[in-house]
Amino acid sequence: MVAAIGLAPGPISAGDIKISLPRHSALTPVQRLNREGVEATRKHNYDKAADLFYRAYLYDPGDPFTLNNLGYISELQGRFERARKFYSLAEQQASDAMIDRANSSRLQGKPMRAALGNIQDADLEINRANVEAISLLSAKRAPEAEALLRKTLTLSPQNPFTLNNLGVALEEEGDLDNALSYYTQAAQAHSTEPVIVTRSQSWKGKPVSEMAAESAQRLRKRMQSESNQTRSAQLNLHGVLAINHNDWQAADRDFRQAYALDPNNAFSLNNIGYLAEKYGDQETAQDFYERAQKAESARARVGAATRPSAEGVKLFAVADESYQEIDQQMAKQRETKRKQSAPIQLKRRDQKTSTPPEAIPPPSRP
DSSP states (O other): OOOEEEOOOOOOOOOOOEEOOOTTSOOOHHHHHHHHHHHHHHTTOHHHHHHHHHHHHHHOTTOHHHHHHHHHHHHHTTOHHHHHHHHHHHHHHOOSOBOOEESSGGGTTSBHHHHHTTOOHHHHHHHHHHHHHHHHHHTTOHHHHHHHHHHHHTTOTTOHHHHHHHHHHHHHHTOHHHHHHHHHHHHHTTOOOBOOSOSOGGGTTSBHHHHHHHHHHHHHHHHHHOOHHHHHHHHHHHHHHHHHTTOHHHHHHHHHHHHHHOTTOHHHHHHHHHHHHHTTOHHHHHHHHHHHHHSTTTTSBEEEESSGGGTTSBHHHHHHHHHHHHHHHHHHHHHHHHHOOSOOOEEOTTSOEEOOGGGSOOOOOO
16 A cells, blocks of 8 residues: 655855954954955855965964854855864964954954854754755755754754745645745744855845745745645645654545545545555545546656655556555455354344354253
């Protein structure tokens, strides 16, 4: 038995860049390179910024501002162990020198030692997970991205990047209602943190909450305009994913809603048959599998299924296989019953067993 659906025809916050400069003296080469690197990051030219920071490092490997900036660039590149090392080295070298220029205004004028103390491993873990989630989404692995993001959300439940990316994952899985909820939460955070890593380059450098708000608006319009057939396909997808997460209650709800919206769809028929088989109603399951084979969309190929071997196979073949499996099971059950030699037991209305009339011995004669 296989539940199936048809084949359908991200952003990260990172640490802050900081640089300390003497206000009334000529810049040293290290200071000049760090300042140019900060300006490059403000313009989202991260490759140039990395080159400038590494050049500053060659001048002075112990400069805490350079080390911190290298940590930031490593973080953007997804090299989190390297980022941790640079941040650790920067903290060891940190002083109470004041931050003169930073890509975050809240850090300007603050002591560098205090600023570095705000860099926590949890922040790096959140960034790492979001970068990995975007990679998974780009590879069409939305369920894995969802699982990773839900775990990450426990570290910071209000993180707008995690909320937004979870919305993306759920939208790709067809769970539009929950996707809209996460987009809305990310938008309502009113975060001005810029998008750094994203699949859409047009959003790079823009506020994450602004991006989430636009995604929410777009999704609302999509949900209002979709046909019953499209919504049914999404519910079938969500039901399959629910089973793969061992959530049978959600799968039952989604499959029944999908069937109600599009009762002649081959996938809806197949999945109702799957439920009937799961609940032990083999005759009903067989009937729905047979109807699925004859449905107009039966020649569509399976996209996602509860059994990987069914993916990419035409639906009518999957439904036929399920039908034949039930037929064999029912035949075995009939044969087993036929071979049973025990007397037939009748049930009274109170469900107690009674002996059939022919098995009752005749009364003894006086």
